[in-house]
Amino acid sequence: GAVVSQHPSRVICKSGTSVKIECRSLDFQATTMFWYRQFPKQSLMLMATSNEGSKATYEQGVEKDKFLINHASLTLSTLTVTSAHPEDSSFYICSARDSGVAGYTFGSGTRLTVV
Amino acid sequence: DAKTTQPPSMDCAEGRAANLPCNHSTISGNEYVYWYRQIHSQGPQYIIHGLKNNETNEMASLIITEDRKSSTLILPHATLRDTAVYYCIVRVDRTSYDKVIFGPGTSLSVIP
Numbered sequence: 001g002a003v004v005s006q007h008p009s010r011v012i013c014k015s016g017t018s019v020k021i022e023c024r025s026l027d028f029q030a031t032t033m034f035w036y037r038q039f040p041k042q043s044l045m046l047m048a049t050s051n052e053g054s055k056a057t058y059e060q061g062v063e064k065d066k067f068l069i070n071h072a073s074l075t076l077s078t079l080t081v082t083s084a085h086p087e088d089s090s091f092y093i094c095s096a097r098d099s100g101v102a103g104y105t106f107g108s109g110t111r112l113t114v115v
Numbered sequence: 116d117a118k119t120t121q122p123p124s125m126d127c128a129e130g131r132a133a134n135l136p137c138n139h140s141t142i143s144g145n146e147y148v149y150w151y152r153q154i155h156s157q158g159p160q161y162i163i164h165g166l167k168n169n170e171t172n173e174m175a176s177l178i179i180t181e182d183r184k185s186s187t188l189i190l191p192h193a194t195l196r197d198t199a200v201y202y203c204i205v206r207v208d209r210t211s212y213d214k215v216i217f218g219p220g221t222s223l224s225v226i227p
Binding site for chain 2: 004006034036043044045046049091093095100101102104106108109111
């Protein structure tokens with residue numbers, strides 16, 4: 001089946017620095033990818049829709065200048081958390097639209113801790 | 116997308132069937148019922164989906180009421196590894212480009 005690889009799985013960074021998270025579709029091309037954020041004991045919250053070759057579409061309340069999304073190829077989307085602060089500490093998950101029965105495959109997530 | 120309602124938590128004894136309910140009273144005629152689960156600190160995993168007929172695969176069975184306003188996910192013989200948060204989602208099928216929006220889900224605890 002389709003596989004989405006997310007890297008890194010865990011990252012710790014200092015407050016004020018930027019962190020890049022990669023989401024790759026390993027055996028298929030994904031023109032559309034999604035980025036979610038999940039705080040402890042809460043559900044996944046959709047942040048943005050990433051479309052290959054065009055600007056991402058952000059959900060209401062998500063700062064596009066803080067969460068930079070680039071989808072430069074059919075197999076890679078990146079999320080950069082700029083000037084990270086402790087409140088950005090969260091579990092970030094990507095998903096890619098595929099041709100399988102579910103329609104979407106999710107990555108294994110990235111645990112970001114900002115200290 | 117239609118909204119869904121699920122109980123926040125459930126317990127199930129190991130080896131017994133786990134029956135997870137979901138209400139989706141405003142579902143549209145072209146919307147499917149999808150179930151995902153999320154084991155702690157992992158990405159969501161697809162389980163099963165259906166339109167109006169009952170469905171079964173190697174992981175679970177999905178029972179959809181005739182009026183399609185509710186459904187039940189059945190894990191026939193729950194194991195400790197089935198402990199997870201289960202999400203019921205209604206959306207148009209995989210040929211559309213709609214987003215997958217998650218509700219709170221049901222936290223299932225399988226007890227030894």
